Each structure stands twice: as structure tokens, then as C-alpha cells.
Amino acid sequence: MDTKTVQALLNDFKEGRLSMEKALQLLKNLPFEDLEFAKVDHHRGFRGTIPEVIYARSKRKEEVVAIARAMYEKCRRFLITRATEDIYQELGMKEAKYYPASGMIACGERQRKKGSVLVISAGTSDIPVAEEAEVAASFLGSSTGRLYDVGVAGIHRLFSRREALQKARVIIVVAGMEGALPSVVGGLTDRPVVAVPTSVGYGTSLGGLTALFSMLNSCVPGMAVVNIDNGFGAGCLAHKINMMGSR
Amino acid sequence: MDTKTVQALLNDFKEGRLSMEKALQLLKNLPFEDLEFAKVDHHRGFRGTIPEVIYARSKRKEEVVAIARAMYEKCRRFLITRATEDIYQELGMKEAKYYPASGMIACGERQRKKGSVLVISAGTSDIPVAEEAEVAASFLGSSTGRLYDVGVAGIHRLFSRREALQKARVIIVVAGMEGALPSVVGGLTDRPVVAVPTSVGYGTSLGGLTALFSMLNSCVPGMAVVNIDNGFGAGCLAHKINMMGSR
């Protein structure tokens, strides 16, 4: 029920086509989303970026392709996460780009990117998650950069790139094993840091719990942490923060 | 070793008072912080807000008071976290304000606050952590608001205040037990949400781990999570994000 419907209802009541009792009843029974149009409208502005994202993992190839095509019809763009090359072949759209490390398929990248999100990863095994974060932030409209394989075992590599750190508005730091890199980066910058633990490691890495807990306990105050291997979530969060600087 | 020292060194070498060998050796052995002055200078700008924070828990009353007074001498302001009323009495400064729920003592609040950080808490037992977050963000320079006791068991209380949600730049959501509130809030807004799990609860709340894991697994993408009961960290993070909107 949009504004027009409520308007009509009010007019019907004013002009006597609707009794008070009936008007009240209709208003009481309005579905939530209809009445709450201010919020829903506003919401849609944001939601507009999210429905275009398709999580491929638990869907069949044909389903994913069908949803992607429908999305393309409607708004000329979509982002598929946790996809396989198979899906990309089936899709057969040259406008779409496939990212093999993270298994993402992006279509309809915006021309104008804003601000600056820097994605740092500790080891080569963390790259899939880092790429997922970067592609997500980029698809949502953030300008992005990357700095890979700068783990704490060879920390001079990080220091030699400190100009890159200073240029970013938001920094995503992806690390598995001991998860120490976000703390080191956080100690070198005053930008918001989004820490992403990965499930890289074995034994007491506990599938990423150690890196996660390590990041939550960082001695650097004010670090944002997301779930294990959640590159997509980190990209969304970094984009939201990055956009704050553009308003 | 500041710029002048390096300048002098270069001049000494140019004018032959220093051999090539000696000049190289001196440069090699420069302490890190001296050479890295650009970064350190820049860094200090940020660090300037953090050294004024004193963590009282593991210190004796006299220590805390002495540090606070020294801080006051130097920069006319300080923030003490996890303090007791005892410390406040001993301090005896009427410029300082004591927050009994969170045990914070703030002195030298800035006149001009910027932006808007909204702190929402689920239950009355979560208030100490919520207050810690709010006082921290406020002390650092953010304008803050609060919305307490709006847990998911009575979710209409939250909906009736949705205008407050829409006015905030960043929202901190504090919740213990099942930690569901940040997901609900995150579904109603497109602002960055900082979720703070608390140790409130018993049995399977596992000292806050359940709320923490719940928040990390939120079906709402892009939520920032901090450590259990870490109101201070949430306040710092929210302030950093809030300031992005003011640059």
C-alpha cells in the first residue's frame, strides 16, 4: 500500500464513501511494510545495492544463472559470491568478470568509485578472502587498493608501504594463523581498521577462532572485527565507513 | 633524532667533518622513531587523544590519581576507565565527572561535539557497557545519544524510536544473552552498526561468547563487532567512523 492508497482511503472517508469504523479497521490492518513507507522507501535506497548480490554456494548452477540474468534485466548489474568457474561459463556474459581466487562474478561495475579502501593480507593463503572483500567494496562503489603478503614475520615489507596506509580512508586487514597483522597495522594508522580472521592454519588455529579471538583482543583500541572468512561482510562494512567520508 | 640532526649530519659530511664510512654508519644506526619522523608526527596527532585515557583496573588508587593529575597538568583533560568512586573521591577535582554505572571519570570534555553516535542497549544490565561506550565517544569529541532497554522481547519499543535511528551517523548496539538486537537494528538502518556483546546472562551465555558469536553471524551484512564488554573500544571505533563524516 503506497502513499496513493492511503490518500485514496482518506479521501473516501472524507467524502463519506467509508465509515469511520471501516477506515479505522483498514488502517489497523495495513501490512507493516505499507504503512511504514517512509522507512521502507528510505531503506530501499540502501537495499538497492544489496539485492543485487547472489550467494551461490547453496544454489544449483541453473538457479544462480537465472537469478543473475533476471537481475541484469532489471538493473544491469549483479555480484555473485562463492561461485565457480562453471557458473561463469554457464552464464556466458562477457560483461561479467570472474575472479578465480575468491570465486566472485561481478557485472556492471560503477564508473565512478569514491574514497579509498585498502585491503591488506598477511599470507598468500589469505588472498581469496582479501579478494572477496576488495571486489565487494569495489562493486558497492568504493575505490580500492591492495597490499598482499605483508605478514608480521617480515614486517619490513609493511613498513616500506606506509604511504599506501596513509592514503586510505579505511583499511581492511585479512589474516589467519595468529591473526597479529591487524594489531600491527592498527598501531601504525588512525584510520578505521576492519579485521578479517581467516580459517588458514592448522592445529590450534581452530578453524580461524584463534585469529578471531586474537583480533578481538587487540591492544589497539577501536578495531572492527567480522566473522571468520567473511570477506564480503568486511567489504560491505568498509564501504559504508568509506562512504561516510563522501557525504 | 629530528630533522635538524639529519641536516647537521649531512652538512658535516658535505664539509668533510664526517667520512663517508662514518656517515653511512650513523644513518644505519638511526633509531627507528627518529628517522620515521613523518609518520611519527602524523601519528602523534591521533595518539594525542589516546594517552589521556587511563585504565584504572590494574593500578593502585594513588597511581591512578597521580597519572590523572599529571595528565591534567599537561593537557587539561583525561578519561579514567574502570574506576571506582573511591578514586573519584581521592582525586577531589570538581572539574571531573564520575559515571557510576560504567565507573568512568571524565575531565575536560570538549565544547564542540561533532556528528552523531547513538548508543542502544538491550537490557538494563547492559547499561554499564553502553555508558562506557557513550562516555568514550563523547570524550573523544562525538556528539552522542542513548536509547536504553529496547531488547527484542519488546521490539515495538525500538520501532517507536526509529527517527532516532535515522538521525544517527553511527549506531552502537550493546546486548548480552542472545545478542539478537544488533541484527534487528542492522536490518532497520543503513548506517554502520558497531555491535558490543556483554557478559550479561547465565548458563549457555558462556560469559558473553554466545552474544559475541551471534553478532559475528548476523544475517545483516557489514556489522562491526568488538570484544565482550568492550564499551570503550566500541566508543573509539564509532568515534573514528563518525569523524569520517566530518572531514
Added chain:
Amino acid sequence: MDTKTVQALLNDFKEGRLSMEKALQLLKNLPFEDLEFAKVDHHRGFRGTIPEVIYARSKRKEEVVAIARAMYEKCRRFLITRATEDIYQELGMKEAKYYPASGMIACGERQRKKGSVLVISAGTSDIPVAEEAEVAASFLGSSTGRLYDVGVAGIHRLFSRREALQKARVIIVVAGMEGALPSVVGGLTDRPVVAVPTSVGYGTSLGGLTALFSMLNSCVPGMAVVNIDNGFGAGCLAHKINMMGSR
């Protein structure tokens, strides 16, 4: 040993064919189930619905089919849980219906269903467990309804269906990840809520433990929780509660 056997024993003793000593000994050694016939008889009334359920997972295809056919011979109905389409093909009974999402095969649905059990699920990945719950409750004799994909990230979808909530006698809420949905539903209704955590999620979802603990810690008092992914158990429990309203 049924009633007749005890009767015969008593008669044998009365008429001197059995000594006191022998009669006592026979009574002492009566198998439990024989003597306890009142309870067993009563019990059977209930058990009558349960033996017809066949758990397929740890059995070979031929075994399952054989048990199902024998069951069909005896009482014209059966329910197979955790089955595959393979088993359904092998079975080759058109009276039976296969539910692919949950892997259930139901045969001999009762004509008259009673009361009303509403099954709500948070995400599309939770549907297999939700379907298991619904089919189980329906097979046992409850009238059922469903409300899928109404997770807390888009909570207005739930509110727009609140009439459905008010019509149900018992509500089953199925959710993985952060497990917040049962708390939200529980805050909107006074019906008994059966919460079913699922293993949907990754990282700190810990195979469903986070959703489980979240539900056990709900700030809404009086919610029933079952084991992770235990749709069948939830269906049984909801049916038992639903039947209370029909007596």
C-alpha cells in the same frame, strides 16, 4: 504375558495345580512389560504413532524399503526421515509422497488434521529443517502452515504476516546463524514457541551451537528448544502441545 496368562496363573493356583511357592516365583519373574500392561497398553496408544517412523540415514536402501513395506502391510502408513530420492524410486509406491528438501517420504496421511502448527524459517537454507518439522507434525495429525524466509534482517516481512502468527496454536521457529528469530517471534505472541537451531552458517556459527545457545538465552521467557537441525523432534513436540488444545 498378557492378562489371560495372569488369569490362568491365578486359576491354576486357586484350583491347586500350582503351589504357593511356585505361584510366587512365577509372579516374581514376570517380565516387566507383561505385568505392566496397563502402562504398556496406554503407552502403545502413543507409541503407535512413533514406530511408523523410519530413520533412513544409517540403513541400506533395501532395508529401508523392506521396513516401509512391512509397516504399510501392518498399518497402511509410515514416515521415512532423512531419505534420498533413490529410496523413493526403489519404494515405487504412488501412495507415498517424497519431500526433496527435507528428504522425507510420507505415506498414509490422516484425513482429519487438528489444531494449527505454524512453521517459520529465517533463511532459505533453513528450509530443509523447517520442512522436516512441518511434515512430521502433519503426519502425526496436526494441521500445519508455513512462513518461510522471514529473517530478522528484513523483519517487516514477519510483521506483515502477524495474523498468521495469531491464528497458530503452536509456533515452530527454525533459524541458523545468529538464531535471533525465535526471540523476535516470542516477543510478538503468547503461544508456545518451539525454537530449532540449524547448522546453517560458518565460522563462529560453530555448526549450530551459536544459534542453539542464542535461543536458550532468549530474553523471552518460556521458549522450548530442541537439538541442532532436529526438525523431526520439533515437529513431535509441537504436535504434542497442539493436541493439548484438542482434548
Added chain:
Amino acid sequence: MDTKTVQALLNDFKEGRLSMEKALQLLKNLPFEDLEFAKVDHHRGFRGTIPEVIYARSKRKEEVVAIARAMYEKCRRFLITRATEDIYQELGMKEAKYYPASGMIACGERQRKKGSVLVISAGTSDIPVAEEAEVAASFLGSSTGRLYDVGVAGIHRLFSRREALQKARVIIVVAGMEGALPSVVGGLTDRPVVAVPTSVGYGTSLGGLTALFSMLNSCVPGMAVVNIDNGFGAGCLAHKINMMGSR
């Protein structure tokens, strides 16, 4: 905003005291609870029993007493959970009854109790939680009974009381340590069973987690489980189910 307010609004619009634009805006900004009166009204019927419950643990003695007295003024009854005798003395109301094992204070018990909730406990150490469950169910309006100290180590004690089991509508089973009792009871009855794990035990009882997990894994299908030591929650749930049989 109650029905009258909406009625007034509609009249104001009809009679031209309110423009279409203004009327629309007012309707859009109606607080949730006001518009949703149907639900809220219905809800209040249930909520009416819950606000009378005061959780004493995290409140000061004077606070608890003040809330209880205010409650008494308003509706002549209240229930205080996790209280101490101290609070009872301070309260000084002879209409109120103190239950020392569970630390509950009940005032204004209803005359007519309905249905039948049986509370069974395994060991003497489980009695505080069992009593909390029983007093809660009783206060809410259920007729209750108790069967204490019938743990599985002496299971014949349970069997000798099987008539009591058969008379109950709902059975609450409270057990710590290995948490086996609910499974045994559940195998002897077809009534809904609410299982309450307690933190009684040491070593691998893990503060009640072992009993909880044990209950969630019961080989008896359809058992409702609540949080560790959550007697109050079990009482609420059992009461809701019990009431189903009275409608």
C-alpha cells in the same frame, strides 16, 4: 496513540482542520505501538502476567521492595525471583510468601488453578531450580505437583509413582550431573516433557553444559529443553502448554 487519537485525526481531516499532506505525515510517523493496537491489546493480555515478575538479582534491596509495592498497589499481586530472606524481611508483607530454597517471594496467588503441571527433580541439590519452576507455574495459574529426589540411580522410586506421571498434563524434569532423568521419564509418558538442566555437579558437568547437551540429545523424540538452572523459564513454558488443555 489509541483508537480515539486516530479517530480524531480522521475527523480533523474530514472536517478540513487537517490537510491531506499533514494527515499523511502524521499517519506515517505514528509510533509503532500506537498503530499496532490490535496486536498490542491482545498482547497485553499475556503481558499482564509477566510484568508482575521482578528479577531481584541485579537490583538493590530497596529497589526490589519499591517495585514490588508499586506492583501490589496496581494489581494486588507480584512474583519476585532470585530474592533473599533479607528482601522478604524488608518487604514486611504477610500476604507474601517466601520460598527459601529457590529464593522466590509470591504474593496474590490466584484461587483457581487449572490443569496439572508435575515437577520432578533428580537429586536434592536440584530442588532450588525445581521449586522455582513450580512456584512460577503455580503463580501463573497452573495447578502443580512435585516428585523430588527420584534420580536414575534409584529408578524404582520413579516407577512406584507412575500414577502421578499419568495424571499430569505437562511434566517438568529437573536434573544436573548426567541429566539422564528426562530421557527416562520421557520414555514412560506421552505428555510434553520440559527438561531443565542444572549446574549441579563438578568436573565434566561443565557448569550444567553436560546435562543440557544430554537432554538435547535424548533418544526420546519431542522433549523441550530450556537454559541451565532456568526454572522460571520452564515454569512459564509448562504453564503455556498446560493452558492449551484448558481452552
Added chain:
Amino acid sequence: MDTKTVQALLNDFKEGRLSMEKALQLLKNLPFEDLEFAKVDHHRGFRGTIPEVIYARSKRKEEVVAIARAMYEKCRRFLITRATEDIYQELGMKEAKYYPASGMIACGERQRKKGSVLVISAGTSDIPVAEEAEVAASFLGSSTGRLYDVGVAGIHRLFSRREALQKARVIIVVAGMEGALPSVVGGLTDRPVVAVPTSVGYGTSLGGLTALFSMLNSCVPGMAVVNIDNGFGAGCLAHKINMMGSR
């Protein structure tokens, strides 16, 4: 170095062929096992039963067969645990018997079994572990019996067989899921009970940890617990205890 060697050494010293210094040095450097012959001899008596057991899991088929044949050459008997039918085929010995449920191959069963070990299992899924326990105890020389599928959900099945319980010297109880059966059995007998948790179950069964912790927390004092799925260990322990009654 056996007794003769020490004897020779002493004689050499006595007759001057060995200096005091040299004799002392030789004694100092005696390998432990040589000197400790009393213990070793005695030990061998026990060890004699254990080396005949071959753990197949981490060995290749050919290895297992070769070891089994060598063992057969030496002592006419062997027991292979965690074997496959493949190994049994490869072995090609008709003196050997294959147990498909537990994957054991036994050869050279002793004619005379002693005492009585009763193996009880809760569900049909626990049978592989139960069979492993029974075959192990039997191979080591204990007379064994079995009582399968008598879980607590249908506890009358256990009671109807209580004579079997009373005849056993030692009782092994195998159970997964909630692990309640050993407590119930332990409450019905004064024989030593060996409880074996299995990894049967899902969700909060935590791979058998719940059953294990449940058994360790039994309210029945004096129950012996072994590792999850450790049927072999339970069989060894029960045999040792059973043999105590035969000395």
C-alpha cells in the same frame, strides 16, 4: 642381559678376570630391561596376550596380512581390530572369523572361556562398538553375552532382562547420544560397570563428548569410563576385572 650374564660377571670378578672398576662400570651400564628381569618376565606373561592384537587402521592391507601370518606362525592366534572385509579376503584363512559390524578378525579363540562379561548397547548404531568390546573380551578369554538395543526410551526392555544382569560378573554398557544407559544399569546392579560412550548422535552430541561427560557425571558411584568409541579398551578392562573373580 639375563641372569646368566650377571652370574658370569660375578664369577669373572670373583676369579679376578674382572677388576672392581670394570665390574662396577658394567653394572652401571646394564640396559634396564636386562636387570629388571623379574618385572620383565612377569610382564611378559601379560604382554603375551596383547602383542597378538593388530590395529589395522593406519596400516596397508599387505602389512596387516603379513603381521597376522607371522603372528599365526608364532602363537597360532591373533586379533585384528578396525579391519575391512578386503583384509579378510586377502588373508584367506578359514580358521579366522570376520565380524563385519566392528571390523574385527579373530583367529585362535581359546576353548575355555572364564567368568562372564555382559555387553549392553543402547541403540542399533552403537552395535559396532559393542561388538568390538565383546569380541575383544572373548578373544582374551572371557565368556561373554550380549543385550542390544535396550536404550532408556524403552527402558522396560532392560527390566525384562534383569536376570541376565544379575548373572554377569562385569557389565559393559555402550551408549551414544545422551549416554544415560550406564547410569540406569548402574542403579540396578552392584557389579562393576564399564561405560563406553560412542560418537553416535548429531548437534550437541559433540562427537561423543556429551555421552562421555554424562557417564563421568553419573549419579551412580564407582563406574569405569573409557574413551569415545573405545570398545577394544572396554573389552580389555572388563576382561581384567572378570579374571579377578577367577583367581
Added chain:
Amino acid sequence: MDTKTVQALLNDFKEGRLSMEKALQLLKNLPFEDLEFAKVDHHRGFRGTIPEVIYARSKRKEEVVAIARAMYEKCRRFLITRATEDIYQELGMKEAKYYPASGMIACGERQRKKGSVLVISAGTSDIPVAEEAEVAASFLGSSTGRLYDVGVAGIHRLFSRREALQKARVIIVVAGMEGALPSVVGGLTDRPVVAVPTSVGYGTSLGGLTALFSMLNSCVPGMAVVNIDNGFGAGCLAHKINMMGSR
């Protein structure tokens, strides 16, 4: 209902004072414990040793003393576990003996002890649990010995006492921290070993879980494990096993 009651019932029926219908009904409703007299009688023989044990921890001093005195009246002996010296003073019975390390009070030790239970402990901090095990076994009628402070860090102390090991029928090994001692002892003897983990240790000892898991994973097959700090349970189990050798 004892044998006489059933006898009377049978006679009443035989002589016509009881109809068939009434006799059947009475038999059906016999309380379990009455019918099951064979088992109960036999059971009582064992139970006779257990009711004399009083667990003091969760009882008030006066309660413990009253129960102990009543017990003394009835059977001249009792055992109090987890007691304090306070209770011993209050009891004021010089026939009773107080064991301060374990907090046990034993009264009415049997003159003739049988068999031999050896209690070994790893460190001095494990002595309270070791003493609890020894006093329990001794009170129940086993002859006991002790070998304290022979941890694996100085394993030669254990070897120098290997004669003691060989004389025991059953060996209880008590160890905290890494829990390695039972494995070493188990490798040196063919007697049944009862392993008792203690909560001694810090950090990764996890309150005794590490010692417990270590013992359950022993490479020595056939070791019995009990709960953390459960000296009493170990004593009961060792006594049961020890008695097997005396029948």
C-alpha cells in the same frame, strides 16, 4: 508390598475373598519396588554400604551431624565426605576419625579388610583426592596402601617401589597437570588401573580436563577413568574390583 502381602493376596483369591477382577487389578497396580523384591533384596545387600555415606558439601553442619548420628544409631558406622573440621568438632564422637587433607570423617571401620588396593599420587597437591579414594575403599572393606609423590618428573621413585605395585590387586592412580602417571603405571603392571584426574594445575590444565582427556587417551589399553577430583568414585570402583578377587 513384601512376599507376605502377595502370599496373602493369593490366599484371599484362592479362598474367594477376592474376585479375579480385583486380584488382577491389585497385581497390576503393585508399586514397582514391591513386585521386584528379588532384585530389591539382592540390591539392598549392596546398597547397605552406600547409604552410610553422607555428602556434606551442600548440607548445613547441623544436618550432617543429625544424619550421621541417626546412621550411627542404626548401623554403628558412617562415612562423611567433603566435611570440615568444624563438623568433626560438632559431631564430638571419638569413635570417628577425621582426615584433614580430604575432609572425610569415618566411623566404624570394619576389622577385617580384604584384598589390596594401592593408591598412587603424582604430586603433593593431589593428596586430598588420593586420600579420599583410599579412605573410601578402606571404609567399604578393602585393605589399602599408599604411594605418594611419585610423578613422572622423577620416575625413578616409582620404579624403586615396583614391589608394591606387584602386590596390589587394583591400583588407583591420582594425577593432575598432564595426567601422565596412570599411563606409566599401566605400562608396568597388568592389574586393573583406576585413573583419577585432578583439577591441580593452571592455564591449559583447564580445571582438570587435560588430565582427564590424557588418561582417556592412554596408549595403555584397558584403563578405567573417573570424573575430575572424584576420589570417592575411584575408591568405590576399586573396592568393587578388589572384591571380585575375594569371592
Added chain:
Amino acid sequence: MDTKTVQALLNDFKEGRLSMEKALQLLKNLPFEDLEFAKVDHHRGFRGTIPEVIYARSKRKEEVVAIARAMYEKCRRFLITRATEDIYQELGMKEAKYYPASGMIACGERQRKKGSVLVISAGTSDIPVAEEAEVAASFLGSSTGRLYDVGVAGIHRLFSRREALQKARVIIVVAGMEGALPSVVGGLTDRPVVAVPTSVGYGTSLGGLTALFSMLNSCVPGMAVVNIDNGFGAGCLAHKINMMGSR
């Protein structure tokens, strides 16, 4: 930027080709690794041994072979860890040696080994990890020895080899299951002991956590522990310590 670059910079400045301002700026912006050459040079001495190690697991066969060949070109030696025989075949270098148990490929072993590292393993299943440790230490330049299958269940085997223990400079002890062997070895020697837990075991071995925690809680002070299955890390650490004795 190496020494020559800095030298050139200084000369340029001295001879006026570079202004003071420009020289300062260049020095400020020197990448960390260039300026820090002293450390880097020194570091390289150590790093020289580590870059030659290739972790094969997360790389494709062709990648591993290409890296190994490039490494061979550069320094005539390399070590591949977690490789398969497939990789070895593909590599086709007869200078390289393949270790099937641990999956290592070593090429260019140094002629002169130093000191002495003894690798002890508890069971045959621990050999892959033990071999990884030994090959790593050997490749890095340590002389190594091995002592396999000397677990605590047959501890006399260890004692009979105590001369080997006394000859080693460093001892690596590899054990799964209960992880008791390092404690026993540590009690027999004053050499540094490096304890390596393995994931060998089942049930409560918890994938090696039990062995790890056991080792960290050893009653022998001063034992070094590494991650579960981390044979390579243990080899590196033992080599570093061993080399201390050679300086």
C-alpha cells in the same frame, strides 16, 4: 636501496647535485628495508636458510616444481614440505631425495652437519611428524638421530637407550594421544626438550589438543612446545638451539 645508493645520495649532496631539502626528503622516504640494511643483511644470513623451504600443500604441482627449480638454479638446494610422490616424479631430479612418511623432498643436503638433535617418537603413527622434524633439522645443518616407537606403555624401551639421550644436545619428542612421553623424557635429561603434539588419536584426543595441553602442563619445568603436527617448526627450533652449542 643498498649501501651504494645511500653512498651515491651522500655524494650527490656533497657535490651539490642534491639540495639539502631534497636529500632530507629522500632519506625520509627510503623504504624501510633499504635503510635498515644492517638488520636486513644480518637477517638475510638467517633468512638464507628459510626461503629455500617450499610449503607444497596449498600450491599446484607445477607451481611447486617451478619454484623448486628456480631455487635450485639460485642456490643449489631446497626443501619441500607436505609434498606428494607425484610432485617428486614431476620434479625428476635425482639429486633430490623423497621421504614418503613425511612427504618431504630435500635437495642439496650440506656435507658437514653439526651438533646433535635426537628425535624420539611415541608410536608408529607419530613417525610422519617425527620424520618432518628430523629432515628439517638435518637440512638446516644439524646432525640428527632417531629413536622411534618408545611410548610410555613400554617405557623400558626408552630406558634401555638412555645413552642416546645423554649424547644429544637437543631432544625432540613427538607424541599424540595422551602426550605423556615428553614429560618422561624431560625427567631423565637436562637437555632442552622440544615437545611436538600430534593429532594421532580419537575421541578425547580432540585432534591433538589433549596432547598439546598435556605437554604445556608438564610437571617437568622448562620444556618447549610447538603447534600440533608441527614437525617442521620443531626441527627449526631444535636446530637453532643446537647451533648455540656450536658457536
Added chain:
Amino acid sequence: MDTKTVQALLNDFKEGRLSMEKALQLLKNLPFEDLEFAKVDHHRGFRGTIPEVIYARSKRKEEVVAIARAMYEKCRRFLITRATEDIYQELGMKEAKYYPASGMIACGERQRKKGSVLVISAGTSDIPVAEEAEVAASFLGSSTGRLYDVGVAGIHRLFSRREALQKARVIIVVAGMEGALPSVVGGLTDRPVVAVPTSVGYGTSLGGLTALFSMLNSCVPGMAVVNIDNGFGAGCLAHKINMMGSR
């Protein structure tokens, strides 16, 4: 039985005062520690440093003082760990020095210290554990240095002291919370690093488990880890390694 006793035994046998049979029997029954004198003698050299260490925590004040005095009588030196100032007062020996942060009392420090052990700590709360490590290593004979409060949040403080790092033979790194510091230090040096996790932190620091797991998962190969808060163990291990460089 020392060398003399064996010598006497041999002489008695040589001179006929002892029969062959009797001599053999005596040798067989020699307590382990007596025969194994070579090992024990050698061992004592090491043990000589350890018996002088008294763990005060689980002992009464008088006990600790008595043991310390006896120790002083015998060898003029002792080290008390986990002591209180109370004990120091009671001891009243001015030769002894009290370290309040770690609660150690050292007496009889050796004049000549060897090598160099550097103790680094991350935060001020880690100092008690760091001091325990340093005092232990120093007491055992190592020359020690300290570098406190150089956590990763301000990593330039560490870099400015890299000469100290390069001078040390062994480095102990003490850190709580995220435990990242050892990885950073390990990346800057090729010396053996002993990592000590502390229980400093809250929430997901899990009492030090997170720091421990973080250290075990370090991306720097070859780091030695000890138990949580185990400064004493770290000191012993570092001393052993340090001594390797002095042989």
C-alpha cells in the same frame, strides 16, 4: 645404594661372605635410583639447581620459611616462587631479596652470570610474569636484560631497541591479550624465542588461551611456547638454551 655399597657387595661375594644366589637377588632388587647412579649423579648436577626452588602457593607460610631455611643451611641459596611479602617478612633474612611484582624471593645469587637472556614484555600487566622469567633465569646463572612495555600497538618502541635484540642469545617474549608480540620479535631476529602467553585480557582472551594459540600458530617458524603465565618455565628453558652457547 651408592658406589661403595655395590663395591662392598662385590667384595663380599668375592670373599665368599655372599653366595651367588644371594648376590644375584640383591642386585635384582636394588632400588632403581641406586643402580642407576651414573644417571642420577649426572642428573644431580642439573637437579642441583632445581631442588632449591620452592613453590609457595599451596603451602603455609611457616612451611615455606622452614623449607627455605633448611635449603639455606644445606647450600646457601634458594628461590621461592609465588610468595607474598608476608613470607618475606617472616623469613627475615636480609641476604634474600623480594621481588614484589612476581612474588619471588631469591637468596644466594651467583656472582658470575653467563650469556644473555633478554626478557621482553608487551604491556605493564604482563610484568609479573616477565619478572618471574627473568629472576628464574638469573637465579639459575644466566645474565639477563629486560625490555618492558613494547607491545605491537606502538611497535616503533621495539624497533628503536633492536640493538638489544641483536645482543641477546635467547629472547623471552611475554604477552597477553592477542599475543602478537612474539611473532613480531621472531620476525626481527634469528635467536631462539621463548613465547610466554599471559592470562591478561578479558572476554575472548579466554584466560590466556587466545594468546597461547596465537603464539603456537605464529607464522614465524621455530618458536618455543610454554604454558599460560608460566614465567618460571620460560626462565628455565631460556637458561638451558643460553647455557648451550657457553659450553
